[in-house]
Amino acid sequence: MTDDISWLEAILNPSPEENPAEAFPWHLGVFDAHCHPTDTPSSLDSIPHMKARALAIMATRGEDQSVVASFAEAHTLTPSSSIPQLLQKETSPDGPQQQHDCKLIPSFGYHPWFSHLIYDDTHLPPPSKQDHYTSILTPLPPLPFLSSLPDPLPLTHLLSQTRTRLYKHLYALIGEIGLDRSFRLPDHVPTPSSSSSTDELTGRREGRSLSSYRVTISHQRTILTAQLALAGELQRAVSVHGVAAHGLLFETLAETWKGYEKNVVSRRAQRQRQKQRQEEARAENEVDGDGDGGDADRKATMPFPPRICLHSYSGPPDTLRRYYHPSVPATVFVSFSVLVNLKEATGRKTVDVIRTVPDGCVLVESDLHCAGERMDGLLERMVRVVCRAKGWGLEEGVRRLGDNWRRFVFGVG
Ligand SMILES: [Zn+2]
Structure with missing residues (x-):
């Protein structure tokens, strides 16, 4: 795969304010909304030298949740209360490139793959390994394949x-989570004992041959919905993957805010639904012996993630x-x-x-498995394309995207 996108020049008009010789305004702060540098742990060392200001780094599976946490801890901002302000600072275009030191925002979650x-x-008792896989894989794999899982x-x-x-x-954040109808299980599942390096241990997702076995979409939805509920409970943003399931993904997300739509449901129906939910929450609290109804009521009114990013849509x-219908209460x-x-x-x-x-909802990302120069290069190219598609000058666009x-x-900006 090439990073060259010169073919695209032909269909994009240059932005009126863009000067082709203009240096890219890294000093205004460029941010990656979704990437996977933990797939290449050795790239951790290149992060302090990156031009990007901050990266939202995604976990995807059991093995990489703690790697994401330790990457983020190595490049976090202290005190954490100053993160939003610090990332807002514009630096001098002539200053040293590394004066800001690229920071990481961790994101924890389980990818549909x-x-x-x-x-x-x-709600169910634990199934046997074989019962679990036979109930969620389609078509039914032969026994040797099942045993290899x-x-x-x-x-x-x-x-x-x-x-x-x-x-x-x-x-x-919570991510990467989502739905993928085109995904098939890899043919060979690597085991730690067959891997020789840390990079292999964290399981790069490229270059593995695929079987014909898929995960049922209903199982993927179960895993997604549970993580969306957690995002609602803790009011965290989510980064969502959707492939060949765009309508179903919308419906799954819309389920989380059912009864909380803005303006469309009649006010009376809305009040009735909210009252019903609050009564349910109160009843639950009474059963739990937890008398603090205020916090429970607040949470009961927000069961959906407040902010959603559809990554590489x-x-x-x-x-x-559909996501921008006035009734949708989450920011997408x-x-x-x-x-x-x-x-x-x-x-x-x-x-x-x-x-x-909408202009206020566009983000850029690299979705790359390795931190460093190439990640910066991909972000720069994507920012340039977004600016030209939107008719923004480069500096204006970089500020808007930041x-x-x-x-x-952060929910503020
Ligand atoms: Zn991703």
């Missing part, structure tokens, strides 16, 4: 680990418009990457999609 490794024990882990346990990490990391503009951001959105086959559609997203990133991550 790894959802089969989790069993749902929220690892023992699945209980959903409630993973959720409580994520909850603990989110308490510890004040600004952490590849669906049509029409599906996207869309981030774009060179690697997914600017392939020659999809680039034209991407330009239309970028123009569909504001959007801060609003997505």
Whole structure:
């Protein structure tokens, strides 16, 4: 795959204010909304030398949650209360490049590509390994394939680990989570004993041949919905992956704010639903012996993630418009990457999609598995394309995208 997007020049008008010789305004602060540097632990050392101001780094599976936490701890800001302000600072264009030191915002969650490794024990007794895999994989794999899969882990346990990490990391997001209808299980599942390096241990997702076995979409939805509920409970932003399931993804997200839509449901119906939920929460508290109704009421009124990023969104503009219906109570951001959105086959559609997203909701990302120069280069290219698609000058665009990133991550900007 090439990072070259010169073919795209032909369909984008230069921004009126853009001077091709103009240096890229890194000093204004450039932010990555979604990437995976923990897939290459050796790239950790390159982070202090990056030009980007901050990266939102995603966990995807059991093995990388603690790696994401330790990466973030190595490049966090202290005290944590100053993070939003510090990331807002513009530095001098002539100053040393590394004066800001790139920071990391961790994001914890389970990607749909790894959802089969989790069993749902929220309302059900733990199944046997074979029962679990035969109930969620389609078509039914032969016994040797099933036996090669690892023992699945209980959903409630993973959720409580994520909850603990989110308490510890004040600004952490939930992600990468989502739905993927095109995903198939890899043919060979690497085991730690067959891997020789740390990089291999964390399991790069590239270059592995695929079987014909898929994870049922209903199981993927179960894992996604449980993580969305946690995001609602703790009021954290989420980074969401959606492939070949754009309509269903919208419906799954919309389920979380059912009864809390803005303006569309009649006020009377809305009051009735809210009252019903509050009564349910109160009844639950009484059973728990927890008398503090105020906090429970507040949480009961916000069961959905407050901010959602559709990462490397590849669906049509029409599906996207559903997220911007005035009734949707969550703020929905869309981030774009060179690697997914600017392939020659999809680039034209991407330009239309970028123009569909409200100016205050566009983000850029690298979605790259390795920190360093290439990550900076991909961000710069994507920022330039967004600015030209939107008709923004480069400095104006970088400032707007920085504001959007801060609003997505911190809820303020
Ligand atoms: Zn990703």
